[in-house]
Structure formats: structure tokens, C-alpha cells
Amino acid sequence: MVTTSMILVWSSYLFFLYLTVFWFLVFFEKGVKDKDGVLEKFPHVTVAVPAYNEEENVKETVDSILNLDYPKDKLELIVVNDGSKDRTEEIVRRIINNKKDFDIKLLSQENCGKGVAINKALSVAKGEFFATLDADSTIKEDALRKILPVFVDQEVAAVLPLMKVKNPKTILQRLQRCEYLVNLFFKKLMSNLDCVHVAPGPFSTYRKSVIKKLGGFDRHNLTEDFEITLRLQKYHYKIVQLLSTDVYTKPPKTFIQFYKQRNRWYKGTIFNILRHKNMLFNTKYGDFGLIQLPRVFLEGFIVVFAIFILFLKTAVEPLIDGFRELLSINFNIGSSIRNFTQTFSILDINITNFFYTAVTFAIIIFLLRCAYKYTREPVKKQDILAMVIYMIFYPLLISVLFLGVFWDIIVNKIQKW
Amino acid sequence: MVIRKISKKIYLKALIITIFIFILGLILGIFLSGERAKTIGEFSRVQKLDYDSIQLQFLYLGTLEEQNCLAVMKTLEENINTLNNVRVKLEDYITQSVRDNSEFTLLKREYVLAEIRYWLLAQRSKELCDIDTVSIFYFYSNEDCQNCKIQGTILTYLKDIFEEKLLVFSLDADFDKEPIIDILKSAYDIKETPTLIVENRKFEGLITRDELLGVICPYYKTKVKGCENVR
Numbered sequence: 001m002v003t004t005s006m007i008l009v010w011s012s013y014l015f016f017l018y019l020t021v022f023w024f025l026v027f028f029e030k031g032v033k034d035k036d037g038v039l040e041k042f043p044h045v046t047v048a049v050p051a052y053n054e055e056e057n058v059k060e061t062v063d064s065i066l067n068l069d070y071p072k073d074k075l076e077l078i079v080v081n082d083g084s085k086d087r088t089e090e091i092v093r094r095i096i097n098n099k100k101d102f103d104i105k106l107l108s109q110e111n112c113g114k115g116v117a118i119n120k121a122l123s124v125a126k127g128e129f130f131a132t133l134d135a136d137s138t139i140k141e142d143a144l145r146k147i148l149p150v151f152v153d154q155e156v157a158a159v160l161p162l163m164k165v166k167n168p169k170t171i172l173q174r175l176q177r178c179e180y181l182v183n184l185f186f187k188k189l190m191s192n193l194d195c196v197h198v199a200p201g202p203f204s205t206y207r208k209s210v211i212k213k214l215g216g217f218d219r220h221n222l223t224e225d226f227e228i229t230l231r232l233q234k235y236h237y238k239i240v241q242l243l244s245t246d247v248y249t250k251p252p253k254t255f256i257q258f259y260k261q262r263n264r265w266y267k268g269t270i271f272n273i274l275r276h277k278n279m280l281f282n283t284k285y286g287d288f289g290l291i292q293l294p295r296v297f298l299e300g301f302i303v304v305f306a307i308f309i310l311f312l313k314t315a316v317e318p319l320i321d322g323f324r325e326l327l328s329i330n331f332n333i334g335s336s337i338r339n340f341t342q343t344f345s346i347l348d349i350n351i352t353n354f355f356y357t358a359v360t361f362a363i364i365i366f367l368l369r370c371a372y373k374y375t376r377e378p379v380k381k382q383d384i385l386a387m388v389i390y391m392i393f394y395p396l397l398i399s400v401l402f403l404g405v406f407w408d409i410i411v412n413k414i415q416k417w
Numbered sequence: 418m419v420i421r422k423i424s425k426k427i428y429l430k431a432l433i434i435t436i437f438i439f440i441l442g443l444i445l446g447i448f449l450s451g452e453r454a455k456t457i458g459e460f461s462r463v464q465k466l467d468y469d470s471i472q473l474q475f476l477y478l479g480t481l482e483e484q485n486c487l488a489v490m491k492t493l494e495e496n497i498n499t500l501n502n503v504r505v506k507l508e509d510y511i512t513q514s515v516r517d518n519s520e521f522t523l524l525k526r527e528y529v530l531a532e533i534r535y536w537l538l539a540q541r542s543k544e545l546c547d548i549d550t551v552s553i554f555y556f557y558s559n560e561d562c563q564n565c566k567i568q569g570t571i572l573t574y575l576k577d578i579f580e581e582k583l584l585v586f587s588l589d590a591d592f593d594k595e596p597i598i599d600i601l602k603s604a605y606d607i608k609e610t611p612t613l614i615v616e617n618r619k620f621e622g623l624i625t626r627d628e629l630l631g632v633i634c635p636y637y638k639t640k641v642k643g644c645e646n647v648r
Contacts, residue, residue: 355442
């Protein structure tokens, strides 16, 4: 008999299956290669580093920029101290004094957020191209040499390196590494269809004239990087994901930090899409409007309702029921086990569910393989556990995060009334 | 300006593949249902033969001066056990099957009738053999009856202790395809599930293990393993 929860779970299964098959087809038809390009001349580039209480990381970040394989006189670095209460400013000043041959500027402001900080840098930037780098991230030397040739195509307004996890230590960080790599693989595929939906903070490089024309970054936004990408898409600019160079970022170590970060990201996603909701299902935006943006928007809702129900129905309820049953016989499980082993036959396996589950795992394993391969990451022993957790618990984790987001939105609404 | 495209071909191909995977899953399920029905059908034939056989055995016993009831009672208990196990399986299969399967409904009727037939036989054989057993009629429901699962577990547990000294006959109180269920339900005035009829005494709602032991044990005339701690 088909129940309501089964229909709900099946339809969301089909939703995700369809999307995965869709991107796999894109993969098989278009591949994931970067276009080769050689830098013939060296345009002026500005790198902006917004920093708030980053005394521990800022030096490493700045050093990685100064180490870029790029002519010094064509590189401008602007650190914007966003009202730090620690030694961030002092550290940056010391670097400026030590590296007189570099063009480094320090701007300071009262604490008013990343959007304002980046805009401040943008307003004084000399470069033809403008890159941002969060003060907890570092880049590889070849970054600009890989990124800039892509801008030969005049339609390109933003180029993204691979955003990877720096030295994952905790299991949560390893899990995020897994997630980042899978997302990057998808993003490369999305880039094939001009469907990139977010140019993340770490070293996304923009054509400055375009950003200026669009009025700069949104000043007070939960996720200004997502917002600017939406606007770039709105005005039909091209955003390209590269596979050939990396930027390393430090993801949250503890669950609380992780929760807060994701809460902000997901809220930002929902609010910003609502702001540009006329793009949803709009054929004027091609695949981006038809499949990509709706997915980004609906994902959270579907994950919450489907995964949560699935988890309740297949794990929590049976566990509670099983516990009550065992409690009723004082945990003398001998009779139950004997009964089970005597009567079990291969026909008892629900082959439909088994098949769907097998397909899902096959897809995820293939996906992980592709993700690690095309992002040039070796699979280490410690990663296996993270991968298993990713396969089994990641959807549940995401649904918990989204539940938090929805809860906050509802509670806020009630407070406003 | 990027020239926006709609990758219609990919949308279509993805749709076809997705539907193919989904339907493949359903077809596998239907195929499995067929195999399951076949297996249960075979069980059902064996079960009927077993019943005929044991009925004859009792008939034959009745003609003898010296009666060796114990062995036949043991067989009876085993038959009832098998019957019960297959019934549980059948019900699992019914809840799992995607579409209503008329084959399963027929099989379930057969099993309901078999339970009742065995119950009648057990009543008669008890008189014939004067043997120390307790019979329980167990009315349950498969829909929204969490307590039924617990009651079932308790009964399985007790069966494991008392073996042939406890006979449990389970009936799905919601199964309306077999008229005899309604007759029994009104005879015992069954209003809720789970309900247990222990030797004509009715107990409504969930009965815990210890309560049930307290009900069953006094019926035994001899000392029985499992009743030591029950006064």
C-alpha cells in the first residue's frame, strides 16, 4: 500500500535523481576541461582583503598574495580593517613597512560589515580586475596566471578558482572538504551551462568595470557574494569556474561555528533569491532560470520535508518502536532473534527500496570519485570515514541546518507582528 | 551578453532516464510480489496437507485404547507455529506491495481460515488428550496499532518459553474480506486492538508480560517452566 509519506519521499527522490542525472548528462556531453590560455600581457589587478579580528590569519593571507607569480607593479593589495578589536591593523602595518616594494594599502573603518568593506576597496581600486580574498584564506602562486586568461572572452565577468579546505583536522572539517569537492565538481558542470549561482568570497576575481556598472556589492547582505552573482546572472554576464588553480580556506571547526555559518548562508540564499524572484523559472535566463535557481531555492524545503520524514520513518520510529518492544520483554531478545533467523528468506527484502538505495549509493560513489579526480585531490585513509558520513548523514545534517533557518524565519516573523 | 540557452535535449534525456530508473524499481517490486505470492502459495498447499494429516492422526488416536497424544500435540504446535510465521510474512508483504494484490488477499483468507480450523482442532484435541495447554485468541490490527507490535513481541516471547503448552491464534480484526472474522468479533464483542481471549476470558488493550503470565499460569495443572515465579 502506498502511503502519503512514501509519495513525499519518492517525489523528492525523483527530484534529486532527475537533477543528478541532468548534470551527469552535462558531464558526459560537455566534459569538465578548462580552456587553455596563456597570459600575453599583465593587466593591473587589485586584491581586496576585508578583515575583522583576523590577527591569527591575516599575515598568512597577505603573504600568499605577495607570493603570487605576477609582476609587483601590476598588483595592488588593499586590506580593509573592518573595525577589528585585536592586533589585525598592527600586523598589516608591519607588513607594509617590511615590504616597501609592494603596493599595499590599509583602509580602516568602524565595524560595518564585509559588504561595506569590499565596496570601500572597490572605490579606490586601480586594477582592471578586482579579486577578494577573505582573511582566513590563502591562494596558490599561479592563481592569477590561470584566472586572467579567461577574461579574454569579453563576456566573462567573474572567474572562480577551486575553493578547497585547508588542512582539515576535525571530522567536521573533513566532511566539509568532501562537500566542497563534490560541489566544485558540480559547479564546473554548471559553469558549462552558464549556471554558476555563487562566486564565493575566497578569490573570486571580477572584471571591475562590470561590478562598478552594477553598483558594487550589496552593503548589508548576509551573503553579498551570492547576491552579486545573482546580479551578474541577471544582466547575463558569464561566470567561469576553473579547475586548474586553488584557494584554501579554513572551514568552521566546531559544530556551533558551522551551524552559524550555514545558518547565515542559507538565510542569505533564500532572502536574496526572493529579492530577485522574477528570475525563478524565467526562460529569459535559460537553464539558470529554469533548473538552477529553482533548485537552489527549493533544495532546502525539499531536504527538510523529505529527508526528515524519511529519517523519522526509517530510523527514529523503528528505533523507538523496537526499544518499546524489547522493553516489554525485559530485553530477552533471544526469542525475537531465533524467530527472525528461523523465518528469514531472501524474498523478505523490499527490492524496490533496495534498488533505489543502491542506485543512490552508486551515484554518490561515482560523484565522489569524479569530484576527487577532477579537483586533483588524493583520497587519503582519513577521508574514507568522512566520505561514509557524507554518504549517509550529510542530507540529514543539511536538513537540520535548514530546520534551524526555517525556525528562525518563523520566530522572527512572529516577533515582527 | 551571454546567449541564454535551454538545453531541451538534456532535460528530456534526464527525464527519460529518471522515469526509467523509477519504473525499473517498481517492476522489480511487482516481480518480487509475484515470487512472494508463489512461495506463500506453496506454503499454503503444504499447510493444507499438514492439516489433513494431523486431523487424521487425531481421528486415528481416538480409535486406540492406548493413547499417545504427546507426539501429535507436538506436531500440532509446530504446524500452528509455521502457520503463524507465514502469516506474519504474508502481512509484511501486503504492506510492502505497491499495488493491491488480489493473490495476497486470497492467500490471507486461506490463512485466516487455517488459524480458525487449527483453533477448533486444538480445542477438540485438548478434550481428547487431556493435555496441559492454554489457547489464546489474539485480535490485532496492522494499521496504526503500535501496541499490537508490542503485544506480538510479548506473545512470541511467551511462545518461546512455553512451547507446545501455549497455543496462539492470531486474527487481523480489520480484515473484512473473510466473513468469519466478523462472526468471531461479534461473538467476543471485540471493540479495540489488541484484544486477547485467554481460554474465554477477554482482555482489552495491551497486556504486559508479567500480567499475561499471571493470567496464563493458573490454568496449568502441572508445574510448567516459566511459571515458577508466578503465584
